[in-house]
Amino acid sequence: MWQDSMASGRSSRSKKSHDCLFDGALVNGHSTLNVPNNYDRRQWTDIDASSFAKNTFNPIRTFVEDPDLQPNPEKNVISLSIGDPTIFGNLEPCxxxxxxxxxxxxxxxxxxxxxxxxxxxxxxxxxxxxxxxxxxxxxxxxxxxxxxxxxxxxxxxxxxxxxxxxxxxxxxxxxxxxxxxxxxxxxxxxxxxxxxxxxxxxxxxxxxxxxxxxxxxxxxxxxxxxxxxxxxxxxxxxxxxxxxxxxxxxxxxxxxxxxxxxxxxxxxxxxxxxxxxxxxxxxxxxxxxxxxxxxxxxxxxxxxxxxxxxxxxxxxxxxxxxxxxxxxxxxxxxxxTPQAFFDATVKVVEDNAVLAFNALSSIPGLKPIMPQGAMYMMVGVDLERFKEFPDDTAFCKELFRQESVFCMPGMAFSYPNYFRIVLTVPREMILDACDRVSTFCEEHAKYFS
The missing domain is CATH 3.40.640.10 (Type I PLP-dependent aspartate aminotransferase-like (Major domain))
Structure with missing residues (x-):
């Protein structure tokens, strides 16, 4: 039964209680605690983060907020990394x-x-x-x-x-x-x-x-x-x-x-x-x-x-x-909110998807997969053609350093040998980004034999 599958059947967690209370007073503004003999006196250097904090990892945010990842200062940044449709101002709420x-x-x-x-x-x-x-x-x-x-x-x-x-x-x-x-x-x-x-x-x-x-x-x-x-x-x-x-x-x-x-x-x-x-x-x-x-x-x-x-x-x-x-x-x-607003937004993204798919499909070593909706496209990378890069993360980092085009590596989505691009940017930026990706791939494919 569904009811049986939903029942937790879990024992309640016990609450930890303190073994002791500290007694003490203030003398000349300082505490004189009677510290129990069994108290494990810590050093200030031992203040550690919780396992919850240490186990928290967001690969997307870690990648885009990496302070060591810098673009080519001679080229404007085209960010195709984060699914925020408002970044460039071409898409706004009505x-x-x-x-x-x-x-x-x-x-x-x-x-x-x-x-x-x-x-x-x-x-x-x-x-x-x-x-x-x-x-x-x-x-x-x-x-x-x-x-x-x-x-x-x-x-x-x-x-x-x-x-x-x-x-x-x-x-x-x-x-x-x-x-x-x-x-x-x-x-x-x-x-x-x-x-x-x-x-x-x-x-x-x-x-x-x-x-x-x-x-x-x-x-x-x-x-x-x-x-x-x-x-x-x-x-x-x-x-x-x-x-x-x-x-x-x-x-x-x-x-x-x-x-x-x-x-x-x-x-x-x-x-x-x-x-x-x-x-x-x-x-x-x-x-x-x-x-x-x-x-x-x-x-x-x-x-x-x-x-x-x-x-x-x-x-x-x-x-x-x-x-x-x-x-x-x-x-x-x-x-x-009028339907025309939604239709116009989707049209911008769909048109960009067609542009990007056609442009990236012509680049040896890349294999884009045409999306059917949402705001993204996954693009396969043949790393045999780009042997200097050990993985898609290295590929995306070097693309950003050389061409200032910021894409999200597939490893951020647990899927190596791909990268994701966001399709909400202005039309001219999609075309410019694809041209830069083409230049980058042409340069680095010279190692392919």
């Missing part, structure tokens, strides 16, 4: 979005703390916005978060204890692994197939499941691949989840961000059995990543997710609520 925030600000009602799960109006607005393709979302099943990454973190922490595991895609967004492994939760990969537009390798998915697996994480549309799964393929994934009685965490932050001829299907709209917790937000589609407003929707078809929903509410209370200003504006943002 007037309706800005007006909604201004109205919220001027109302003088959105300056205080708000409920940790989000305001009532915000939850209702997200529920209405997400009630598509036959889905009917109850506002009570909506939990707002500080961005979709925060939503994903809460989901990972809610489903798994240390020593248990979650299945994540390879290549996949690195923050999945960051959230899990920092607290001792294991991640196991299932593969995406580059020869099939990055569809899930279903055999790989089935093979990854073991007795400690607590959930499958599915990202559609995909970062870093730009893939958009068909309805049939999503049903195949759901069948694996049904077979193993595993819930799904659906990372759908790029919902509706699909190119011509593609259709986005909310995963929860395709099942009447598999429990799904979906994560999304304003970040990408509305071009406001810095506003840090995301949400979780608990699709609890059969009641199996009651403990998970309760746990998510508890985890949301670790912080003092979200951004009150944006919560005050979100109803207007979700309901009044």
């Amino acid at each position: 007037k309706e979005i800005i007006d909604a925030v201004q109205t919220s600000l001027k109302s003088m009602k959105c300056h205080g703390y708000i409920p940790s799960v989000g305001t009532r109006d915000a939850r209702r607005a997200v529920a209405r916005y997400s009630s598509i393709n036959g889905l009917e979302v109850d506002p009570a099943d909506v939990i707002l978060s500080c961005g979709a990454s925060h939503a994903l973190e809460m989901c990972v922490l809610c489903f798994c204890d240390p020593g248990e595991n979650i299945l994540i895609p390879r290549p996949g967004f690195s923050v999945y692994k960051t959230h899990a492994e920092a607290v001792g939760i294991e991640t196991k990969f299932y593969d995406l197939d580059p020869t099939k537009s990055w569809q899930v390798d279903l055999h790989s998915l089935r093979s990854a499941v073991d007795n400690k697996t607590r959930a499958i994480l599915v990202n559609n549309p995909s970062n870093p691949c730009g893939s958009v799964f068909s309805k049939e393929h999503l049903r195949d994934i759901l069948e694996v989840a049904r077979e193993f009685r595993l819930p799904i965490i659906a990372d759908e932050i790029y919902e509706h961000f699909v190119f011509s001829g593609q259709t986005y299907h909310p995963l929860a709209s395709l099942t009447n059995e598999v429990p799904i917790v979906s994560c999304s937000g304003l970040t990408k589609r509305f071009l406001v990543p810095g506003w840090r407003t995301g949400w979780i929707i608990v699709h609890d078809i059969n009641g199996a997710l009651k403990p998970i929903k309760k746990g998510l509410v508890a985890l949301s209370q670790k912080i003092m609520g979200g951004n009150a200003l944006i919560h005050g504006a979100i109803e207007s943002i979700l309901e009044k």
Whole structure:
């Protein structure tokens, strides 16, 4: 039963207590503590970071914030590394979005703390916005978060204890692994197939499941691949989840961000059995990543997710609520933003994808894979042709040093011999970047024989 698979069955953790209390007084302004004999007196040099901190590693942020990584000072930097569509100013939120925030600000009602799960109006607005393709979302099943990454973190922490595991895609967004492994939760990969537009390798998915697996994480549309799964393929994934009685965490932050001829299907709209917790937000589609407003929707078809929903509410209370200003504006943002704004944004990205694909396809040693949505393209690198580089990270670093083109190595997504480019920059920058990549590859391919 789903209820059995969701039950934690875990023993409660005991609370540590102090063995002793220190007694003492102040003499001439100094403490005279009676330090117990069994106290391990430390040196100031012994102040160590926690294992939580030391186990936290975000390869994307580590790479882009490396102080030793410097561009060619004679060339302007073209950053194709981070999925922030606002960097170059060619993509901006529309007037309706800005007006909604201004109205919220001027109302003088959105300056205080708000409920940790989000305001009532915000939850209702997200529920209405997400009630598509036959889905009917109850506002009570909506939990707002500080961005979709925060939503994903809460989901990972809610489903798994240390020593248990979650299945994540390879290549996949690195923050999945960051959230899990920092607290001792294991991640196991299932593969995406580059020869099939990055569809899930279903055999790989089935093979990854073991007795400690607590959930499958599915990202559609995909970062870093730009893939958009068909309805049939999503049903195949759901069948694996049904077979193993595993819930799904659906990372759908790029919902509706699909190119011509593609259709986005909310995963929860395709099942009447598999429990799904979906994560999304304003970040990408509305071009406001810095506003840090995301949400979780608990699709609890059969009641199996009651403990998970309760746990998510508890985890949301670790912080003092979200951004009150944006919560005050979100109803207007979700309901009044015109479709023409979304269409124009997608067209810019799709046009750039076509330009980049055509340009990079003509470069010996590179193999771009045309995306179907989202904001990214993965590009294969034949390191046999560029033998001076031991891996894709070295390739990307030298590309930045020589040509000031900043790409994200595939190893950041646990997928070597590739790099990812962001497609939200102005058209002329995409063309310039591809020209520089061509020059770089031509120079370094001279070692190929």
